[in-house]
Amino acid sequence: MRWKDESGTKWRLRQQRLAWPRRVKPEAAFEHAPNLGDDPISGIIALPFLLVFVVLLPFWLAELLLRLLLAPLVAVLRLAGVVPYRLKLYKAGRRTGSYSAHGLGELVRLRWQLAETWGRPGGGR
Numbered sequence: 001m002r003w004k005d006e007s008g009t010k011w012r013l014r015q016q017r018l019a020w021p022r023r024v025k026p027e028a029a030f031e032h033a034p035n036l037g038d039d040p041i042s043g044i045i046a047l048p049f050l051l052v053f054v055v056l057l058p059f060w061l062a063e064l065l066l067r068l069l070l071a072p073l074v075a076v077l078r079l080a081g082v083v084p085y086r087l088k089l090y091k092a093g094r095r096t097g098s099y100s101a102h103g104l105g106e107l108v109r110l111r112w113q114l115a116e117t118w119g120r121p122g123g124g125r
Contacts, residue, residue, distance in 0.1 A: 001111065009092055011118055013111065016086035019070040023063060079104055089114060 001013040077083040081103035087110065089097045099114070101107040 001115065003115065005118060012090040013114060014088045014090065015107075016088075017071070018067040019074040020067065021086070022067075025060075081106075087111070087114075089118070091118075 003011050005011060074083055078085055084100035084102050085107045087099040087101070087107075088095055089099065099110055101110045
């Protein structure tokens with residue numbers, strides 16, 4: 001859900017869809033990525049990056065597969081109110097809050113309440 005308030009600030013409310021938030025982040029390997037040139041020394045310098053990437057990739061793929069496989073089960077548990085829905089509110093691209101709701105009714109009420117509180121035109125309608 002996205003909206004702008006009266007002052008023109010952009011707001012965004014995001015809901016977590018998969019079973020849990022991502023824990024393994026392969027972007028960490030790219031922090032160690034060097035600029036590769038044409039000389040053999042660049043290949044040697046790139047070895048730490050490749051090692052970190054090769055170690056993280058299987059963990060990331062396994063976690064992604066588990067999150068996708070468990071998503072239908074978690075969706076049913078969220079509808080039943082056993083597992084909470086997770087919402088994150090962003091203001092101008094920065095996260096301003098995290099919220100949780102048990103059950104679909106509470107989720108809808110929470111969305112309306114957040115939209116009305118933070119100035120969605122039309123009161124969230």
